[in-house]
Amino acid sequence: MRKTTKVALVLVPVLLLGVPLLTVGVTSTVNAVATATEAERIVPYGQLVPVGEHRMNVVVQGDHDRTIVLLPGLGTGAPGRDFAPLIDELDDTFRVIAVEPLGTGLSDQTDVPRTAENITREVHKALQYLGVDRYILAGHSISGIYALTYTAAYRDEVDAFVGIDSSVPDQPGSTEALPTDALATMNALGITRVLQAIGPDPYAGADFDDSAKEQMRILTTRNSAASTMLDEMDRTAANFAEVSAQVFAPDLPVLLFVRADDPDGEDWVGLHERQAASVQNGEVVLVSGSHYLHHTAAAEISAETTRFVGSLSE
DSSP states (O other), X not given: OOGGGOOOGGXXXXXXXXXXXXXXXXXHHHHHHHHHHHHTTOOOOSEEEEETXXXXXXXXXXXXXXXXXXXXXXXXXXXXXXXXXXXXXXXTTSEEEEEEOTTSXXXXXXXXXXXXXXXXXXXXXXXXXXXXXXEEEEEETTHHHHHHHHHHHSTTTEEEEEEESOOOTTOTTTTOOOOHHHHHHHHHTTHHHHHHHHSOOTTTTSSOOHHHHHHHHHHXXXXXXXXXXXXXXXXXXXXXXXXXXXXXXXTSOEEEEEESSOTTOTTHHHHHHHHHHTSSSEEEEEEOSOSOHHHHOHHHHHHHHHHHHHHHTO
């Protein structure tokens, strides 16, 4: 799968493995019982803010003049927890706000179509409620696409964009449909839960304790096949098409952290180098690691972001 179609780490094995049909009855029953039980074990974090008729969860950490807003990749079940290693590094310099868009983390589900325009409008409403009107926007994976829509609408508020192995317009695979029907069916039958149990630790090498991993697993299981996230996945190709050939405003500073050795990215580094070259102040920083660079390279990302942002006021 390309970067366009990569979703939460725990979902990838679903597309690669199977479970004998004779076990389906058992797994579906176990899944239903476990899902109900797990709902009682979710530990609240962050704060809920009103966004229209819904509530969006945000994690705010650090007390500094400059604010950085973090937006997650597609399929991230609990963004506020997923970004924790990076938040802990950035909050020495910035006030950090990790946003959990509707349908992720502890935020409400919604039947509002998951278009880039709707998603960015909702994020902006949450920031308005918090009184945040100047900030650096940072996004992982698909949020690189949403950032184009966001900065076009709210350019006067955004001081810079920081991409964390972020998606770019017209990248290979951007027109591919995601197998949402299969994901929903396998989740309902409990197969996703089985694969999580027998598969490798998706957070290996990252700075998460067992409790955090368990909470992320529970929220991923709850959110990954819910209607809100499935709708966002179904609209991925259309959201890419909406920004085809689009670039950031020339005067927007852009810092892009890019996976250095991507085994399935065709010209992945080159795509980002061209995006950085399309603005007056653009940089690409190559980082070793998986697509989830913020799990294992948080210190490097924080240090380079602090340097880059500091240079903007010089």
